[in-house]
Every structure is written in structure tokens, then in C-alpha cells.
Amino acid sequence: MMEIPFNSPYLTGKEEKYLADVLRRRKPGGGGPYMAKTASLLEDRFSLARVFMTPSCTRALEMAFELIDLKPGEEIILPSYTFPSAANAAVLRGAVPVFAEINRDNFNLDPDDVRERITGKTRAIIPVHYGGVSCEMDEFMALGKRYDLYVIEDAAQGVNARYKGDYLGGIGDFGCYSFHTTKNYISGEGGALVINSPDQRLIEKAEIFREHGTDRARFLRGEVEEYKWVGRGSSCLPSDLQMAVLYAQLEEMDRIRGMRREIFEKYYSGLKEVLDHPLVDSISSVPEDRDVNYHLFYLKFTEQEVRDNVLGRLQERGITAVFHYQPLHSSPMGEKLGYSPGDLKVTEEIAATILRLPLFPDLNSEQVEYIIDNTKEILEKF
Numbered sequence: 001m002m003e004i005p006f007n008s009p010y011l012t013g014k015e016e017k018y019l020a021d022v023l024r025r026r027k028p029g030g031g032g033p034y035m036a037k038t039a040s041l042l043e044d045r046f047s048l049a050r051v052f053m054t055p056s057c058t059r060a061l062e063m064a065f066e067l068i069d070l071k072p073g074e075e076i077i078l079p080s081y082t083f084p085s086a087a088n089a090a091v092l093r094g095a096v097p098v099f100a101e102i103n104r105d106n107f108n109l110d111p112d113d114v115r116e117r118i119t120g121k122t123r124a125i126i127p128v129h130y131g132g133v134s135c136e137m138d139e140f141m142a143l144g145k146r147y148d149l150y151v152i153e154d155a156a157q158g159v160n161a162r163y164k165g166d167y168l169g170g171i172g173d174f175g176c177y178s179f180h181t182t183k184n185y186i187s188g189e190g191g192a193l194v195i196n197s198p199d200q201r202l203i204e205k206a207e208i209f210r211e212h213g214t215d216r217a218r219f220l221r222g223e224v225e226e227y228k229w230v231g232r233g234s235s236c237l238p239s240d241l242q243m244a245v246l247y248a249q250l251e252e253m254d255r256i257r258g259m260r261r262e263i264f265e266k267y268y269s270g271l272k273e274v275l276d277h278p279l280v281d282s283i284s285s286v287p288e289d290r291d292v293n294y295h296l297f298y299l300k301f302t303e304q305e306v307r308d309n310v311l312g313r314l315q316e317r318g319i320t321a322v323f324h325y326q327p328l329h330s331s332p333m334g335e336k337l338g339y340s341p342g343d344l345k346v347t348e349e350i351a352a353t354i355l356r357l358p359l360f361p362d363l364n365s366e367q368v369e370y371i372i373d374n375t376k377e378i379l380e381k382f
């Protein structure tokens with residue numbers, strides 16, 4: 001029997017060389033040359049106005065809320081079907097996360113449901129690009145414009161994917177990337193905040209905030225003679241050790257994307273026939289009008305019982321399939337915020353019936369075939 005993990009971080013081979021370089025120069029702190037190189041690589045490759053590297057995507061979301069001065073009692077609208085980062089970033093400021101529904105096609109935030117939840121207190125919409133498949137950004141940008149709201153893309157899973165030609169993270173007022181070890185390009189922990197808004201004050205505020213509320217960035221450019229504490233701030237620079245690892249990954253981002261694509265396509269062609277099975281609802285596919293990054297591959301069943309059963313049987317055969325997310329609104333913290341199970345029906349149905357297969361660049365053909373064959377066999381016996 002094969003033992004196949006759910007995920008295994010991929011290394012290009014250059015990581016050690018760049019790490020050794022940082023250590024040899026004894027400059028592992030933040031704001032080093034690898035941070036500058038990763039930020040400009042992302043700006044150039046994705047045509048982004050300005051990128052601030054951060055220690056995580058969560059930190060980037062927190063920075064975005066600081067920059068828009070999100071206040072206690074104000075609201076942000078986001079999907080319940082996601083990771084808690086953006087909701088926490090709001091809660092930490094005394095602001096209110098308002099959970100909206102996702103659509104059944106690609107499990108992304110539903111613009112119609114978002115519109116109904118906009119109130120006088122709403123400040124921002126957070127489209128989360130689930131699995132690296134873009135949200136309907138035109139609709140969210142139109143809502144942002146019409147109701148004077150910020151659009152902050154949670155593109156944690158959306159690095160190197162596009163919507164109508166534009167790279168994700170580069171469409172809203174802000175975009176947030178993750179380079180966590182479970183994502184497509186990794187630095188262990190890591191992230192970036194993209195500022196697309198033409199408002200120059202946001203850039204100045206970000207430069208000050210990320211360096212402890214000081215004007216050190218201006219000092220380094222020779223614009224002031226010494227740097228001082230000038231405003232609100234925190235510590236948001238990633239270590240150059242992290243950025244050295246990330247630089248090695250980003251240099252080869254298209255090769256990595258190609259490896260993921262190959263696995264995704266094998267899964268798709270091997271498994272599309274299970275769509276005829278009465279208990280299978282849908283499987284991952286690439287929407288015709290989207291350019292994706294092959295972050296994940298899922299199967300969705302008609303009932304939770306089937307999902308749990310298939311998952312258990314795959315595990316018995318050494319295949320680590322998983323499910324996610326426990327919806328935020330029906331989690332213990334969601335209940336503390338006043339939500340109850342039953343509030344978001346589509347979200348709950350999808351969370352209960354989805355199963356994710358292993359997908360990482362090192363997964364070899366033999367393993368992919370083993371997973372496809374076993375999945376089909378388990379379903380045939382149903």
C-alpha cells in the first residue's frame with residue numbers, strides 16, 4: 001500500500017544557496033535584499049503598483065484594516081467558508097465580520113448575497129479567491145464603487161492566477177498573498193500586502209506602520225537625517241531568511257505552476273467519469289474564463305455521509321484526503337458573534353460534502369494513478 005501525504009512543500013533546489021548567502025552576510029533581519037528582490041519580482045511579474053512583503057497573509061490583512069482605519073463597530077463582509085484570518089483581523093479591531101454566502105459553481109463569495117448585507121456601517125468587502133479560482137471581481141468592484149467600500153482581496157490561495165487578464169491581488173484596492181507552507185509558493189510563513197489604490201497616503205502610512213511607526217523608510221532614502229516615532233505602528237517586516245526561500249520559489253513560479261497543472265489535469269481526466277455517479281455532485285474544473293493556479297482539487301458529494309465514508313476508505317488505503325472549512329459562522333467563535341448553524345445554507349452544505357485530494361508538485365504519476373483508481377473503485381462499490 002502506498003502512503004500519500006495530503007501536502008508536502010516543494011523545494012526548487014536554490015533555497016539552500018540563498019539561505020546560506022543571508023547567513024554568510026549575517027543579515028537575517030527584515031528589510032534585506034531578498035525582501036526587496038521578492039517585492040520587485042512580484043511587482044514586475046504581476047504588474048502591481050506596490051508590494052509590501054509581510055511575515056504572513058494574516059499580517060497583510062491586519063495592515064490593510066489599519067490603513068483603511070477600520071473602527072470598532074464598523075463592518076466588513078466576507079465568506080464564512082474560509083480560514084479565520086480576515087475575520088480575526090476585524091475582531092481584533094473591535095470591528096464586525098459579516099458572513100455572506102458562496103456560490104455553488106466555484107465556492108466563491110456570492111455578489112448578490114453580499115449586496116444584501118451592505119449597511120451604513122460596512123467599510124470593506126473581502127473576496128477570497130477559493131482554491132486560486134478568481135471571484136467575480138467586476139461585480140465586487142462595482143459594489144465597492146457604488147457603496148464607497150474598499151475591496152480587499154484575500155488572495156492567499158490566488159498567487160499567479162488571473163481574472164480577465166489581471167493577476168489576482170492586483171484588482172481590488174488591496175490584495176493579500178500567503179506564502180505559508182501549505183500554499184503554492186512558500187517561505188514557511190510569509191505573505192505580502194499589495195496596495196493598488198492610487199492614494200499615495202496609504203503607501204506612506206504602510207511604510208510607517210510596518211516599521212514600528214517610524215519614518216525609517218524616508219531615512220533610508222535620505223529624505224530625513226534621523227528616524228523618529230511618528231505614528232501608529234507594528235513590526236511587519238519578514239526575516240530575509242524567509243525571503244531568501246521565497247525568492248528561490250518565485251524565480252520558478254511558472255515551472256511550479258506547470259507541475260501542479262499536470263497533476264490537476266490527470267485528476268480531471270481520470271475522474272471526470274465519476275460525475276455520472278449519482279452520489280457525486282461536482283469535481284474541480286477550470287472555468288473557461290479563468291486562468292487558475294491549480295491550488296487544490298476537490299470532489300463534492302451529494303451527502304455528508306458519503307463524503308465521510310469515501311474519506312475514511314481513502315485513508316484506509318494510505319491516501320490522506322481532507323475536508324475543510326468548518327464554516328466560520330457555525331464555529332464556536334461564530335456563535336459568540338451571534339450566528340447560528342442554519343444561517344448560511346449553501347456554505348454549510350458545501351463544507352459538509354467536499355473532499356480534497358492530495359495535490360503538491362512532487363506527487364508522481366504512479367501516486368496520482370493510485371489515488372484516481374482507488375477513488376473510482378471506492379465509488380463503484382457504493
Ligand SMILES: *Cc1c(COP(=O)(O)O)cnc(C)c1O
Pocket residue numbers: 055056057058059082083085086128154156157177178179180189190191
Ligand atoms: C492560508 C490562508 C490565510 C492565512 O495565510 P497566512 O499566511 O498563514 O497568514 C488566509 N486566508 C486564506 C483564504 C488562506 O487560505
